[in-house]
Amino acid sequence: MENHDDQLTEDDLRHIAKSAGLTLKAANVGQIADTLRTLRAGVMRKDRTFAAHTPLAIRFDASWEGKP
């Protein structure tokens, strides 16, 4: 999947935050946009390396596939 985060503007972010009832601190907006872009890019790069049927690792029951 293409990563379109490089097109994300600070106004977009403010709008998304507002829709979630959140007012971003003005000084943070630029850095948040950068961080989201970087992380999304890394995660999507990783996504291309594993199989589509890969499950979520999250398991709140603390079970471990590799039992002791």
Place this chain on the structure above:
Amino acid sequence: MIKPMEVCYLDLHEAARRVAEKDISPVELTETLLARIDTVDVRVRSYVTVLHEEARRAARVAEQSMRRGGYRGPLHGIPIAIKDLYNTKGVETTSCSKVRAGFIPDKDCTVVSKLREAGAVILGKVTTHEFAFGFDSVPTRNPWNLDHIPSGSSGGSGAALAAGLCFAATGSDTGGSIRAPAAANGIAGIKPTYGRVSKEGVAVLSWSLDHTGPMARSVRDLAIVLHAIAGFDPDDPHTKDVPVPDYAAALTGNIRGVRIGVPRNYFFDDVQAPVQDAVTAAIGTLQSLGANAVPVTIAGLDDILDCFFPLVTSEASTYHQKTLRQSPDLFGEDVRLFLETGELMLATTYITAQRARSVFKASFREALQDVDVMVTPTQPMTAPKVGQTVCRFGDREESVFAASARFCAPFNLSGLPAASVPCGFAPDGLPIGLQIVGKPFDEATVLRVADAFERHSDWHLRHPALK
């Protein structure tokens, strides 16, 4: 007659032996430590709350109980410190945040209950980076050099131990917050397997990454405290009902034939030279004790931190969702920035990162298949200076946050047990840590290897001058 300074730097197990043999009393131990806190902690600032009277009372109760033959074991009458993230009945528990100012829990969290049950004397609450979301632990300073941070987020625990202000402390670890301050302060710490120790009553940073565990000045002390706090907790659905072995009994000193995986990739990239040298020497020591060093490759670690950060920021933002809307100005600037970032993380980014986590877990499982433990540097660098935001590795710059998490967070993602023990000092006098990682629920082997190393090194016996 043992001098006060020597009392403060006794290992917990040695203090316990002396208490059991009536060489020293819990009241004497407690008074000596309280006096040192009052003198030294003005500069180190590791405690947010010192419980002078409560500690004295608990020490007297322990002493009377022992006199009546009610000795409970090696924690009985031993003064310890509790990270301010842990709920303590009747004692302000702020997570070092204005958000929780004045919060006084009406019950102890499970770990504190277990420690009290074992007879430990709680000296007070020690600092955490606000809500455990960072590595600075302001205002605490590193006792080895007060111009440097103690790392974090369990910075108060690490600094208090290095300064001789408690015999053990609790920590919590979401991306390295037990191991990073253990390395930075020249003490020992273990992040147990996910699900080994209860998190009930401990403020959440990230449900799927948080771990609780002990910090101390020796591996044997870690074993004693871990044994007291580990185990299934019906009040914590994250815990798993796996038998808790006698960790201290596992410390045989014998690691002949133990297979030690040494990662060929990732864990030795962008490491400061003194750290590289100290860890290489430590591996040599382990080999000289009969362990076999086996090169291992951990597949697919690319972008692992990019997959870690969406998890921790999204989960933390969820936990603080309400407060971030009602009173955002109560958060420190760095924490507010992280929380706002997490709020705007796409759900698909979070889910893809959790799927990537399955891949990382499988890679670590495979890497550990033919070895008993793996060793890595705990941190790629020594403790940064107060206010420093960036670390330099050759031509590359990395944020202090990312550098601090780089070698630790992979084991929060994988849930594997990982300890840090001192393995040297850089020319600038700051400590260096060796990370030892084990298989799920096999803390005993991690501690056995760490203890064997400790028996053949003296790094853990050095203490900061703090003149």
